[in-house]
Amino acid sequence: MIIAFVLVVCVTSAADLTLAGNWKLNRNKSRFSIGQVPKSLVITIDAEPNGLRYTSKSVTAEGRELGMTYSAKFDGKEYPIANNDRYDSISWTRVDSRTFLSVTRKAGQQVGSTKYVVSPDGKSFLRSGTAKRAGGDINQYTELFERQ
Numbered sequence: 001m002i003i004a005f006v007l008v009v010c011v012t013s014a015a016d017l018t019l020a021g022n023w024k025l026n027r028n029k030s031r032f033s034i035g036q037v038p039k040s041l042v043i044t045i046d047a048e049p050n051g052l053r054y055t056s057k058s059v060t061a062e063g064r065e066l067g068m069t070y071s072a073k074f075d076g077k078e079y080p081i082a083n084n085d086r087y088d089s090i091s092w093t094r095v096d097s098r099t100f101l102s103v104t105r106k107a108g109q110q111v112g113s114t115k116y117v118v119s120p121d122g123k124s125f126l127r128s129g130t131a132k133r134a135g136g137d138i139n140q141y142t143e144l145f146e147r148q
Helices: 002-015
Strands: 021-032 040-048 051-059 065-073 089-096 099-106 109-118 124-132 138-147
Touching: 065 089
Parallel strands: none
Antiparallel strands: 021 040, 021 138, 040 051, 051 065, 089 099, 099 109, 109 124, 124 138
């Protein structure tokens, strides 16, 4: 009886992930304190039990193509990210149904933190945070993503 209840809660939580979907960066409503906003950035977030699968594809302001895919749970634990020169792990927590926090690390040291807030109508989300650049400077950013 208890096992069946826990399974239902996990499946329901994954199905109700407001952050799930295909999202495109609105460049005109996004800002970086250092550098330029990417030419393009598309994020796909799929719900997984108690977490997500995150996939991104971008073209930097300089024309470099980047992308990554990883899975993580909303438990605050670190999950690996492969083939990324800026960070090698990420942790996620779910604050409420529309607010999520992530922390990125490189070799165990925190190099970024991000807050995701999904709009009440679910048509967009605001991503804001800080990221340590290669030279040690801190980039503060605010990005608006729109559901596709």
